[in-house]
Amino acid sequence: MTTPKKLFIKTYGCQMNVYDSERMVEALGGEGYVETKTADDADMILLNTCHIREKAAEKVYSELGRLKPLKALNPDLKIGVAGCVAQAEGEEIMRRQPAVDLVVGPQSYHRLPQMEAKVRKGETALDTDFPEEDKFEHLKSRPQTKRAPAAFLTVQEGCDKFCAFCVVPYTRGAEVSRPATRVLDEARALVDRGVREVTLLGQNVNAYHGAGPKGDMTLAALVRELAKIDGLDRIRYTTSHPNDMEDDLIAAHGEVEALMPYLHLPVQSGSDHILKRMNRSHTAESYLRLIERIRTARPDILMSGDFIVGFPEESDADFEATMDLVREVRYGYAYSFKYSTRPGTPAAERALIPDDVANDRLQRLQALITQHQKEIQQSMVGRELSVLVEKSGRNPGQMLGKSEYLHAVHIDDAQAQIGDIVPVKVVKSMTNSLTARQIS
Ligand code: SAH
Numbered sequence: 209m210t211t212p213k214k215l216f217i218k219t220y221g222c223q224m225n226v227y228d229s230e231r232m233v234e235a236l237g238g239e240g241y242v243e244t245k246t247a248d249d250a251d252m253i254l255l256n257t258c259h260i261r262e263k264a265a266e267k268v269y270s271e272l273g274r275l276k277p278l279k280a281l282n283p284d285l286k287i288g289v290a291g292c293v294a295q296a297e298g299e300e301i302m303r304r305q306p307a308v309d310l311v312v313g314p315q316s317y318h319r320l321p322q323m324e325a326k327v328r329k330g331e332t333a334l335d336t337d338f339p340e341e342d343k344f345e346h347l348k349s350r351p352q353t354k355r356a357p358a359a360f361l362t363v364q365e366g367c368d369k370f371c372a373f374c375v376v377p378y379t380r381g382a383e384v385s386r387p388a389t390r391v392l393d394e395a396r397a398l399v400d401r402g403v404r405e406v407t408l409l410g411q412n413v414n415a416y417h418g419a420g421p422k423g424d425m426t427l428a429a430l431v432r433e434l435a436k437i438d439g440l441d442r443i444r445y446t447t448s449h450p451n452d453m454e455d456d457l458i459a460a461h462g463e464v465e466a467l468m469p470y471l472h473l474p475v476q477s478g479s480d481h482i483l484k485r486m487n488r489s490h491t492a493e494s495y496l497r498l499i500e501r502i503r504t505a506r507p508d509i510l511m512s513g514d515f516i517v518g519f520p521e522e523s524d525a526d527f528e529a530t531m532d533l534v535r536e537v538r539y540g541y542a543y544s545f546k547y548s549t550r551p552g553t554p555a556a557e558r559a560l561i562p563d564d565v566a567n568d569r570l571q572r573l574q575a576l577i578t579q580h581q582k583e584i585q586q587s588m589v590g591r592e593l594s595v596l597v598e599k600s601g602r603n604p605g606q607m608l609g610k611s612e613y614l615h616a617v618h619i620d621d622a623q624a625q626i627g628d629i630v631p632v633k634v635v636k637s638m639t640n641s642l643t644a645r646q647i648s
């Protein structure tokens with residue numbers, strides 16, 4: 209019997225990368241690899257990278273520099289770069305770091321087994337095509353082993369929106385939806401492996417329009433079909449664009465019990481001037497009205513968002529408009545980033561605003577968001593929530609899971625097992641989690 213080779217995969221960036229990494233482990237599983245949690249004993253190291261901001265891309269090169277000496281210790285070690293930096297920089301990566309054997313873009317993961325064979329022969333392998341064939345169709349089907357109760361499931365990839373700051377349309381290509389029948393099959397297979405919650409993923413997941421048995425299906429239609437699967441109790445989806453938030457999807461939030469009351473709906477800025485310059489094709493007002501409609505359908509929905517501060521031309525008044533929008537929405541979670549110039553995007557040509565101004569705004573916005581986040585979390589104390597138990601906590605008898613609103617919840621003295629969905633009463637709000645006790 210040959211001993212299995214070991215694969216170490218490190219994932220950066222968004223949830224789509226997390227999902228892709230799982231699929232890459234499965235794809236190389238067929239080539240005799242098992243996953244290892246440390247780089248030191250690996251025969252293959254893959255970095256699944258993110259190119260969204262400058263820092264994210266630079267991290268990859270420093271990590272590669274740290275990994276290089278491992279090759280002296282293990283002459284069989286191969287190093288690969290996958291993900292959005294691979295797509296954006298291609299061959300340049302091998303020039304900048306010759307220790308890299310393999311570079312594979314996000315649309316070509318089904319070709320990994322052939323690429324692996326090539327690097328084993330001592331050659332290098334590069335694939336940053338946007339191939340005709342669907343990578344998911346050609347990836348190995350997923351194994352049957354038991355797995356964690358919450359899973360990601362990619363249903364749509366790519367983006368046609370071309371926000372002026374963003375690399376995603378270039379690194380992930382045009383919007384493509386997976387056929388609904390495939391998604392439903394994969395969801396059923398996940399449920400058979402112990403999954404009770406799926407988060408449907410896409411760069412623009414609510415633009416989903418995958419082929420179904422009776423013609424194209426919207427995301428709302430897909431959600432309704434998924435909700436019929438026995439044992440699939442919770443459905444989420446991310447990330448959505450305000451312009452694709454159609455009536456049927458809003459209605460589903462009020463009607464489909466399995467659809468969790470949480471929505472990540474990035475707006476980026478509260479200033480119409482900046483939104484226009486970002487090529488966002490919606491206004492602050494239209495976004496706020498949209499949230500009103502969503503809250504009418506599902507009053508307790510917890511909103512989450514993304515913001516960019518310090519975008520070129522952002523004035524004090526533009527920034528104050530963002531602060532006003534945040535005050536009006538009151539996000540349960542929100543992520544704010546300082547604008548980072550990405551080569552090749554339209555905004556890259558524009559003059560930056562002073563760095564100290566951008567830093568100051570970022571701090572103020574983050575303080576406001578944190579304040580709302582704390583207040584909303586605090587308002588959960590005394591309430592009954594339902595928690596999907598995902599793992600054991602640090603203290604004996606403690607279990608850890610997620611509420612319907614995606615809050616991390618520690619259950620003390622829990623009777624529940626991993627995979628149970630249990631009612632709890634919240635007793636305390638901590639910095640990034642809630643503490644609760646199980647009620648029955
Ligand atoms: N498709 C999603 C996510 C895109 S990337 C969407 O449309 O929302 C995640 C977040 O990164 C974005 O929402 C944006 O807030 C941020 N981001 C993207 N490009 C950026 C850049 N050049 N500088 C700073 N933040 C950026």
Ligand code: SF4
Pocket residue numbers: 367368369370371374375376377411412449
């Ligand atoms: Fe990037 Fe905009 Fe597409 Fe989101 S919608 S991935 S921010 S271009």
Ligand code: F3S
Pocket residue numbers: 220221222223224225257258259260291292375376379380411
């Ligand atoms: Fe990053 Fe690519 Fe996701 S750039 S955010 S890993 S789509």
